[in-house]
Amino acid sequence: MGERYECNLDPAVLKKAIAELNEPQDNDERLAAIDKLRERFQEEQQDLELLRTDDMFFLRFLRAKKYNHEKAYNMLVNYHIQRRDFREVFDKVDNPELLSDVLTHGACVPIRQKASDGSTVVIGRPGIGQPDSAKMTDFLAMIILTTEALLTEDEAVQVHGLTVIADYSFFNMNLLKQFTPTFGKKMGGVLGDAMPSRLKSMNVVNEYKIFTIIYNIMKPFSKPKMRKRLELHGNNFTNLHKKVEASGLPEFLAGTGPGLDVMGWKEKILSSTGQGEDTAL
The missing domain is CATH 1.10.8.20 (N-terminal domain of phosphatidylinositol transfer protein sec14p)
Structure with a gap:
């Protein structure tokens, strides 16, 4: 102990x-x-x-x-x-080198800017850089790895929680076909009932009509409290900037802040996650 x-x-x-x-x-x-x-x-x-x-x-x-x-x-x-x-996801969580391509494209990266409530901001972009080969299991593994790394890196994240921005610009039919009710139930079971983190806000941008299908799949497996914290922004970032200042957001979120440190986060994940008791969730 x-x-x-x-x-x-x-x-x-x-x-x-x-x-x-x-x-x-x-x-x-x-x-x-x-x-x-x-x-x-x-x-x-x-x-x-x-x-x-x-x-x-x-x-x-x-x-x-x-x-x-x-x-x-x-x-x-x-x-x-x-x-x-759920080994098809956690095999990758335990072996993050299997996610090297996903890490290189920056599918899930935190930023320095905190949300207005003090929570840590994470930007997810399912499908980015992999239009034909992206896997939902890889993206879910990246969400878990990122959450675990943040909880380890700064204990205060356990108290302040997370604000998530999910950009659906790169979500396509390849990913939608993988988003079955079975997968939705498993994903909801992991994120809603197993991960020891506080989700303060879920913000979906550039979702268009495709997100309606995903939402209807996930809704039966999502708790009412989580649904209340979900906000759909489309391509209007006014309300998003009330939660996270534009000065800390990258340009693709209508911000004036720095771009995502994709390679820095990849290096951190590959060097520190899952290697010993002090770093694994």
């Missing part, structure tokens, strides 16, 4: 965690919640191999569910079930 967790959050971030996530201010109480979650999983889930045993691993699930033990436990179990059963 290693050294026990000691909170090093910035005072302002810790204050937010206490107010919004029910984070205990006393570290002994925090450790007790971690131990309870760890011990229950080990006692009740004999058929699932626990991925990690360190405190930070369990803390992510507690924060994602505002320290509700039952909800955090269910998410922890669901995560391990997904890792076991």
Whole structure:
């Protein structure tokens, strides 16, 4: 298990965690919640191999569910079930070099600019650079890898959450054919019930009519809270810029900020993700 967790959050971030996530201010109480979650999983889930045993691993699930033990436990179990059963995605998560082409094209990249609520901004572009060969399983693996890397890189991301901008400019019939109800259910199971992150806002741009089909597939597998956080912008970025300042967004989102650091993010993913207990989710 290693050294026990000691909170090093910035005072302002810790204050937010206490107010919004029910984070205990006393570290002994925090450790007790971690131990309870760890011990229950080990006692009740004999058929699932626990991925990690360190405190930070369990803390992510507690924060994602505002320290509700039952909800955090269910998410922890669901995560391990997904890792076991959805191997066509998690084989790539465990071996990110298999996603080298997707990384090179910048299918999922975070930016420096924070959203107005302090959340970290991630830009996804399914299908970019691969009109005939893009795979939805690759894109989902990239979402997972990016989320895991951000949660590891900065603990404050666990508190502030994520703002996602999904650009559907490159989404085509090749990808749409792969987006079956079966895949939609699996994707919803991973992103909605297994990933220990806080999705603060989902913003879809350049979606046109094709997104209606995707939305109707995903709707039965999406929770009402998630649907409320979804906003469709088309090619009008006015409301998007209220959430994320244009000065921090790239030109293709009508911003005046720098372009995406695609190669920098590729290097970070390939060098630091999935290599040891401290970096895997």
